[in-house]
Amino acid sequence: MHISELDTPAVVVDLDILDKNLSEMAAYCAQHGLSLRPHTKTHKIPEIARMQIRAGARGITVAKLGEAEIMAREGLDDIFVAYPIVGSGKLDRLVDLARRGRLTVSTDSAEVALGISDAARGAGVTIRLLAEMDAGLRRCGVQTPDDLVALAQYMNRLPSIEFLGFMFFPGQVRLPPAEQAPVLGRIDARLQEAQEKLYRSGIQVRVVSGGSTPTAYQSHLMKTVTEIRPGTYVYNDMNTVTIGATELSRCAVTVHVTVVSVAVKGRAVIDGGSKTFSSDLLRGGEGRGFGLSVERPGVILESMSEEHGHLNVEACPGELKVGDRLRFIPNHVCTTVNMHDEVWGVRSEEIVERWPVAGRGRVR
Amino acid sequence: MHISELDTPAVVVDLDILDKNLSEMAAYCAQHGLSLRPHTKTHKIPEIARMQIRAGARGITVAKLGEAEIMAREGLDDIFVAYPIVGSGKLDRLVDLARRGRLTVSTDSAEVALGISDAARGAGVTIRLLAEMDAGLRRCGVQTPDDLVALAQYMNRLPSIEFLGFMFFPGQVRLPPAEQAPVLGRIDARLQEAQEKLYRSGIQVRVVSGGSTPTAYQSHLMKTVTEIRPGTYVYNDMNTVTIGATELSRCAVTVHVTVVSVAVKGRAVIDGGSKTFSSDLLRGGEGRGFGLSVERPGVILESMSEEHGHLNVEACPGELKVGDRLRFIPNHVCTTVNMHDEVWGVRSEEIVERWPVAGRGRVR
Numbered sequence: 001m002h003i004s005e006l007d008t009p010a011v012v013v014d015l016d017i018l019d020k021n022l023s024e025m026a027a028y029c030a031q032h033g034l035s036l037r038p039h040t041k042t043h044k045i046p047e048i049a050r051m052q053i054r055a056g057a058r059g060i061t062v063a064k065l066g067e068a069e070i071m072a073r074e075g076l077d078d079i080f081v082a083y084p085i086v087g088s089g090k091l092d093r094l095v096d097l098a099r100r101g102r103l104t105v106s107t108d109s110a111e112v113a114l115g116i117s118d119a120a121r122g123a124g125v126t127i128r129l130l131a132e133m134d135a136g137l138r139r140c141g142v143q144t145p146d147d148l149v150a151l152a153q154y155m156n157r158l159p160s161i162e163f164l165g166f167m168f169f170p171g172q173v174r175l176p177p178a179e180q181a182p183v184l185g186r187i188d189a190r191l192q193e194a195q196e197k198l199y200r201s202g203i204q205v206r207v208v209s210g211g212s213t214p215t216a217y218q219s220h221l222m223k224t225v226t227e228i229r230p231g232t233y234v235y236n237d238m239n240t241v242t243i244g245a246t247e248l249s250r251c252a253v254t255v256h257v258t259v260v261s262v263a264v265k266g267r268a269v270i271d272g273g274s275k276t277f278s279s280d281l282l283r284g285g286e287g288r289g290f291g292l293s294v295e296r297p298g299v300i301l302e303s304m305s306e307e308h309g310h311l312n313v314e315a316c317p318g319e320l321k322v323g324d325r326l327r328f329i330p331n332h333v334c335t336t337v338n339m340h341d342e343v344w345g346v347r348s349e350e351i352v353e354r355w356p357v358a359g360r361g362r363v364r
Numbered sequence: 365m366h367i368s369e370l371d372t373p374a375v376v377v378d379l380d381i382l383d384k385n386l387s388e389m390a391a392y393c394a395q396h397g398l399s400l401r402p403h404t405k406t407h408k409i410p411e412i413a414r415m416q417i418r419a420g421a422r423g424i425t426v427a428k429l430g431e432a433e434i435m436a437r438e439g440l441d442d443i444f445v446a447y448p449i450v451g452s453g454k455l456d457r458l459v460d461l462a463r464r465g466r467l468t469v470s471t472d473s474a475e476v477a478l479g480i481s482d483a484a485r486g487a488g489v490t491i492r493l494l495a496e497m498d499a500g501l502r503r504c505g506v507q508t509p510d511d512l513v514a515l516a517q518y519m520n521r522l523p524s525i526e527f528l529g530f531m532f533f534p535g536q537v538r539l540p541p542a543e544q545a546p547v548l549g550r551i552d553a554r555l556q557e558a559q560e561k562l563y564r565s566g567i568q569v570r571v572v573s574g575g576s577t578p579t580a581y582q583s584h585l586m587k588t589v590t591e592i593r594p595g596t597y598v599y600n601d602m603n604t605v606t607i608g609a610t611e612l613s614r615c616a617v618t619v620h621v622t623v624v625s626v627a628v629k630g631r632a633v634i635d636g637g638s639k640t641f642s643s644d645l646l647r648g649g650e651g652r653g654f655g656l657s658v659e660r661p662g663v664i665l666e667s668m669s670e671e672h673g674h675l676n677v678e679a680c681p682g683e684l685k686v687g688d689r690l691r692f693i694p695n696h697v698c699t700t701v702n703m704h705d706e707v708w709g710v711r712s713e714e715i716v717e718r719w720p721v722a723g724r725g726r727v728r
Contacts, residue, residue: 007453009727041670063671083671084624086635086687089371108627111686132627139672140625140633147627171669260448261504263472263496263511269504271450275702276727279643305535306405306698307427307447308503322475323450334670338639339702341725360725361705363373363640 001351003344004325008258009272011336011343012327015352017252018048018234018345025216025233026056032220037061037080037209039231042334044359045343046074048234059102061229065093066362068103074358077101080130080209082167082229084112084140090364091115095123104128106167106209108141113155120160128162129155130209133194135168135187145194152203165207165226166194173215174284176244180218188222195224214245237333238292242284253343254294254327255336257309259320268299268320270309277304277328278335291328296320301328365715367708368689372622373636375700375707376691379716381616382412382598382709389580389597390420396584401425401444401573403595406698408723409707410438412598423466425593429457430726432467438722441465444494444573446531446593448476448504454728455479459487468492470531470573472505474518477525484524492526493519494573497558499532499551509558516567529571529590530558537579538648540608544582552586559588578609601697602656606648617707618658618691619700621673623684632675632684637668641692642699655692660684665692 003012029036038052039061049060049071059078062068068079084107085094097103098120105127107113113129120127131151134141142148148166156163168191173183191208198205210225213232219225232239235253236246255277261269277290290309293299298315309328313320320326330336337343338360345353367376393400402416403425413424413435423442426432432443448471449458461467462484469491471477477493484491495515498505506512512530520527532555537547555572562569574589577596583589596603599617600610619641625633641654654673657663662679673692677684684690694700701707702724709717 007451007728083635084686086622086624087371108625109686112624134628138628138631139669139674140627142627143629258450260450260476261472263504263506264498264502265507267502271447272727274642274644274699278638279645279699280638281643305503306702310503322448322473335638335643338670339725340727361703363636363704364371 003256003346003349003351006256006344006351008256008325009276010256011340012254012256013235013343013345014252015345015347017250021233021236021250021252022052022055025230028217029228030056034219034225035227037227037229038234039063039082039211039229040067040071040359042231042234043337044357045355046071046076046358047355049076052234058227062359064362064364065090065097066364067359068097069093070359070362072097072100080104080106080229082106084109085116086112091119094127095119095125098125098127099123102128104130104164106130106132108132108151110151110154113158113161117158117161126160126162128164130164130207131155131166133166133168135170135190137169137172139169139171141168145190145197148194149197149201149203152198153201156203163203165205165209167209169211170215171212173212174243177214177218180215181221184215184218184221188224191222191224213240214243232334235333235337238329238331239283242282248329251329253330253333253337255291255330256325256327259322259324259326262320262322266312266314266317268311268313270311270326271307273304273306273308275306276339277309277330278332278339279304280332280335282331291330294327294329296326299326367620367710367713367715370620370708370715372620372689373640374620375704376618376620377599377707377709378616379709379711381614385598385600385614385616386416386419389594392581393592394420398583398589399591401591401593402598403446403575403593404431404435404723406595406598407701408721409719410435410440410722411719413440416598422591425595428726428728429454429461430728431723432461433457434723434726436461436464444468444470444593446470448473449480450476455483458491459483459489462489462491463487466492468494468528470494470496472496472515474515477519477522481522481525490524490526492528494528494531494571495519497530497532499534499554501533501536503533503535505532509554509561512558513561513565516562517565520567527567529569529573531573533575534579535576537576538607541578541582544579545585548579548582548585552588555586555588577604578607596698599697599701602693602695603647606646612693615693617694617697617701619655619694620689620691623686623688623690626684626686630676630678630681632677634673634675634690635671637670637672639670640703641668641673641694642696642703643668644696644699646695655694658691658693660690663690
């Protein structure tokens with residue numbers, strides 16, 4: 001089936017671009033001796049996770065236990081749940097996962113680590129832990145190398161826990177890659193300080209896990225880093241393009257929509273709004289618009305209702321009519337894909353795959 | 365089960381508040397002789413649609429065909445698809461729905477109306493049409509009463525179409541209800557002009573369908589209106605509270621979350637972010653924050669990652685610890701609920717219902 005026959009709105013993945021994105025990241029990691037553990041929150045599709053593994057990834061990252069369960073059910077192993085697991089219900093599910101394969105969890109607190117240890121001991125399994133250090137985002141993570149040492153020492157003593165090292169997420173670094181060296185250098189200095197203090201405390205550090213698509217291809221500037229967890233690179237989006245982390249030609253996902261109204265002068269309405277694209281604003285640039293029109297740069301996706309995309313067509317009056325199809329590259333592909341139950345894989349504009357977004361909605 | 369036993373994040377509906385919201389709107393409509401046709405996009409749950417019908421609603425409104433299909437499958441009849449239906453795939457589904465029950469569609473264009481007529485004629489069914497007139501939102505709708513007459517005359521001549529009247533959506537009116545009279549008066553003057561011109565053209569107008577929760581209880585100020593389509597009133601949210609359309613005590617939905625990190629001074633992290641709440645900004649007030657903490661007004665849900673809610677807790681340092689549970693009233697309940705596969709119905713903090721959000725993800 002040709003993509004023009006797809007009913008809209010539809011999320012379409014160009015598999016040739018996807019292949020390029022996967023192999024380029026894998027090649028970069030191989031070249032620099034980095035482990036690649038992609039964050040699958042971007043796609044939430046076991047088939048793409050397997051493609052990432054085949055391309056050279058060592059394992060995968062997820063944010064939620066529910067995502068880990070979907071991936072494990074589909075045969076993925078060596079899963080890192082990069083999220084603090086809190087509460088007895090989740091701990092029961094965590095040890096179930098640990099019975100089935102290699103499982104790692106991160107946290108920045110002794111209480112979460114203790115909960116995991118207790119659950120693992122009760123179930124007779126071992127769970128691998130990473131301590132989380134803040135690298136400047138001010139979200140999660142202990143604040144100083146000394147705090148990291150204290151947490152690592154605590155984790156290292158816990159039964160049924162294998163302490164692996166530490167992780168960080170440099171999500172605040174949204175500079176163009178060519179300008180990242182100074183800030184990544186400062187982060188690396190802190191990582192080094194932490195690593196040295198851990199060694200001096202007699203604690204083995206086997207993993208220092210970094211992250212983030214915007215910094216991914218500069219990861220070699222952080223000498224301490226052993227592993228990276230980029231997510232968005234698999235698809236890319238207007239956010240990664242706008243900060244210069246990739247090019248439009250590397251955006252694998254487009255949202256296909258249809259014009260349903262042109263009754264208001266200077267405007268047109270498409271059949272996708274915030275429940276199709278998500279409301280995520282463009283980070284960077286002027287921060288305006290909710291996606292880029294691939295074929296018609298004069299068409300601005302200016303605002304959204306839930307099911308209506310409001311196009312400003314003042315730059316191209318009369319160009320659009322009801323029934324016209326358009327494609328948009330979304331601002332933030334992770335939240336866009338999360339709106340949909342399925343995506344369509346295409347090669348040369350022919351649909352060759354239909355993938356359920358199996359991890360979507362697994363909020364717990 | 366008590367709500368404190370629910371794993372988080374979880375969307376919880378207080379059924380006592382829901383009942384009040386449903387009965388109050390139904391009573392208002394009955395008092396003023398208005399038909400109530402609630403927009404079910406807010407909840408997307410057939411059981412709640414049936415509660416709305418039992419409370420006095422004449423039928424329901426949906427935005428997408430997929431939502432209509434779910435509702436029809438669950439026995440709902442007299443469905444208004446308030447959305448232009450474009451494309452052969454959707455037209456096939458539309459006539460399937462029309463075979464099963466009373467079905468109405470709106471559009472602002474002759475080409476969409478013709479497509480519906482052709483499909484209905486081919487299938488041997490009759491579909492009811494409303495012409496859409498813009499009431500100032502500049503989204504969909506013909507721009508003048510004369511354009512409305514021309515479109516209505518066209519629709520009225522189409523085979524297999526029953527022309528009912530016209531609809532509008534005053535989504536731009538976000539003033540406090542007490543201040544709405546002048547703007548609703550201006551809208552009503554246009555509606556009246558349109559109605560009179562239609563009558564003079566010999567066209568029967570049986571339905572003038574208005575909308576929107578913020579204006580719902582002022583609908584009697586628009587004498588031409590015969591029917592209203594509020595959606596959000598069923599749950600309410602910080603948007604409707606902030607513009608003064610309701611009170612906090614009438615917000616039926618809270619999102620229950622758990623604190624998972626307090627490592628960063630002045631901050632805490634909860635286990636729900638933009639994939640739990642949606643990224644919809646607060647419309648009105650200062651436009652800041654992504655929800656109101658029910659129990660702890662000093663806690664500000666300041667920003668969000670996909671799975672992390674970033675709390676500013678500078679006003680209450682040390683108050684929160686890992687494992688604490690919080691409830692938030694979301695900014696925009698329609699897009700929040702759309703993130704979730706299920707909601708929990710509670711009375712007196714005991715869970716008495718689990719409802720799948722059956723219409724979620726029906727983007728086509």
